[in-house]
Amino acid sequence: MPATWSESVEKAPTGGGVGATSHASRSTYVPPHLRNRPPSASADPPPSATVSYAGTLAGNESQGQGGPAVGGFQSYGSRNDLSGGGLSRGGGGGGSGWNNRNGGWDRGREREANPFQNGVPEPEFAAQENLGINFDAYEDIPVETSGKDVPPPVNTFAEIDLGDALNMNIKRCKYVKPTPVQRHAIPISLAGRDLMACAQTGSGKTAAFCFPIISGILKSGQSAQRQPRMPRMAFPLALILSPTRELSIQIHEEARKFSYQTGVKVVVAYGGAPINQQLRELERGVDILVATPGRLVDLLERARVSLQNIRYLALDEADRMLDMGFEPQIRRIVQQMDMPPPGVRQTLLFSATFPKEIQRLAADFLSNYIFLAVGRVGSSTELILQRIEYVLETDKRSHLMDLLHAQRANGVQAKQALTLVFVETKKGADSLEHWLCINGFPATSIHGDRTQQEREYALRSFKSGKTPILVATDVAARGLDIPHVAHVINFDLPNDIDDYVHRIGRTGRAGKTGLATAFFNDSNASLAKSLADLMQESNQEVPAWLTRFAARSSFGGGRNRRGQGGGGRFGGRDFRKDSSYNRGGMDMYGGGNSGYNQSGGYGGGYGSAVTSAWD
DNA sequence: AAAAAAT
Incomplete structure (x- = not known):
């Protein structure tokens, strides 16, 4: 394990890997005369109502997207190497099929932009793209x-x-x-x-x-x-x-x-x-x-x-x-x-x-x-190095500055390792962004009070490395797959441990290592227990002071939602396994077998007896 | 308490 956080930032590979999104522009330009094209009289549907595979694809990037030319899709229809029958589905109803009158099959086929090519240029990363995916780490995921x-x-x-x-x-x-x-x-x-x-x-x-x-x-x-x-x-x-x-x-x-x-x-x-x-x-x-x-x-x-x-x-x-x-x-x-x-x-x-x-x-x-x-990709595989630091509210900015300066001194900034800084409020995001900028750190921000245009621009600017620091509220906490984030800083910790997991999950993507630093102080006491548990669970070094905090706050009722659902390395477990679920007299999964025996219209209307068993 | 999301 790296000795210092800055060392580990440096070591953290910055490739985006699997989920790297090249920023495809959503607006494929379509010339006005091709928009809302009425069904062409001569555009007869293909003779057979079969599979819509676009013919031979290998080395054929341009073919088949040459615009709306009538009859230009002969490659359709003949290939049927997938369908094992079953072309029709229940409730298709009359003329809503492939051969419908309005020639729907070739609608929207005008010049499909290549989604693999129109991304934000990322020259710095292109070479290492996908080379360092740690598949062994994936193997470990339960x-x-x-x-x-x-x-x-x-x-x-x-x-x-x-x-x-x-x-x-x-x-x-x-x-x-x-x-x-x-x-x-x-x-x-x-x-x-x-x-x-x-x-x-x-x-x-x-x-x-x-x-x-x-x-x-x-x-x-x-x-x-x-x-x-x-x-x-x-x-x-x-x-x-x-x-x-x-x-x-x-x-x-x-x-x-x-x-x-x-x-x-x-x-x-x-x-x-x-x-x-x-x-x-x-x-x-x-x-x-x-x-x-x-x-x-x-x-x-x-x-x-x-x-x-x-x-x-x-x-x-x-x-x-x-x-x-x-x-x-x-x-x-x-x-x-x-x-x-x-x-x-x-x-x-x-x-x-x-x-x-x-x-x-x-x-x-x-x-x-x-x-x-x-299992959680980050926590269970220890791909994310988590560090919790005790920082008073008044010291947060200068502490952040220390981190960023050290990062820059390590040449990390030059390599455009992206840093994502989470804050609690929209106002806080704005002011921190401004403060970073006037202190020589190119930053942008994303939160719900910014216009959609600003949000998308900020994300692009961040991804491209133009502003390698992004200050964000929880709008960016979940799901966003921003490649190359080497460091997530929880400037303000969330109140919910699940949010924390999501936030730090913005780094260590695609099997790569990452670093997550959090500023903790007394106002985060309610998170101490679950945070300490999570860190222990993912084999992180838990500071002694945090353990003490956790012990102190745990009987005060710090909300520990973890473990409640069978937790551990998983976000949840199949509640149908719980014996209490079968309490209501209906043994839906019983039969003594290992598998469930889901009979009796579970998918349809389940009985009220079952519903009550959940509460 | 804050954030997000339809206008």
Whole structure:
């Protein structure tokens, strides 16, 4: 272990690795005369209603995206090496298929921008990209599955029949080997099973739910469907909900890479940005809609999106969404609109933790689901060196300055190792940013009072190394996969240990090491116990004073949410295992076997007796 | 107490 924090910053590899997002511009320019192109009379659909693989992809970057030329997609239709039948799904209903009248199959195929090429230039990092992914660290991550008939995990992408087009994109992403969550979740999803997964971003879960969705859409042969009666309403096949705008943007960027040249259309919708452009994108056809809840509700109310064709529903960072008070919106979207019920659609629920509220959501949204828990990437593998320092409120700025100066002296700044500084308040973020700037440290900030434009600009500026210090509120705490963050500084500690875990998870990404420094003082007493426990759990050196703090505050009722759910290295455990769950007389999982025996309409309406057993 | 998210 490195002797000093500055040494470890220096040693921390700065490659972004697996999740590195090249910043794809969301606005693919489409010349006005090609926008909202009416269905061309001569654009007859292909003769066979089969798979939409975009023909041969190898060494074929330009072919097949040469614009909307009529009849330019002969490569469609013939390849059917994936579909094992099952092209139609229940409830497709009449003319909503591939051969529908309005020629929906080639909608939105105008000039697909290459999502692999239009990123922010990152010359400093390009060379080491993906070279230092510590896959051994991934191997150590504990994984736990439970449920009925769990499909076995895979060890390579080659074992999974995702199809040529998707495989090509996996190669383009330089993914060599599936991460633990991918090894388990992909076979589960491909088998059509619902999934409740406890995993954090950084574990590779975006790909874990995107691959099966894209593959499934390709297999079904349905894409970008329209309803002739309602030309302005979009009918996505998959919906991905996430808590923050930036996370939605990021998922969209990744999903676009995965679906490049497959014909599968991914659209993102979120607030704070003009809705008109999003409406135009939707009108051009959408297979996978990535959205924040508020904007989606708006779109549903405007009748610009219908969920009746949804076959895949993925909820990312579900616990976060509930924390943010999105439950009413989410329930409205999932249960009160025209979304197909559980069992008809396939639902994938991702959450870092598995508290009661999420358990309820799982029971309501999922059908006969498989529970998957993946250990914390950072804590269980000790990839993140955590340091807690006792710093009085009044000393924080000068202490931060010391850290940054030492970092700079080590040449770290020159190498553009990015530093993410978390603060408690939006005001605090603004003033700290300003203070850093006037003291010679190029910094920017991201928080909810900044306009969406400013937020996205700040993120770009940070990622590119232009301002290698980003001051952030919790808007950036979860899910954001910012590559090359070498150092996370908790200038203000959060009140919740889960937030702490999320924050430090911004470093040590993709199996690389990182450093997390936190400023602790008396105002953080309530966090002492859980913080000390977490650090011990992840084999970090716990300062003696923190241990004393923890002992002092623990009987004072410091909220230790950890361990409550069976905790340990996992964010949660399958509550269905708890004997108390079966107390209500219905032995749903019994039978004496090791596996669950989920009979009796668990996915549909569970009895009230079961509901009461949760409380 | 603060943050996030639809206008």
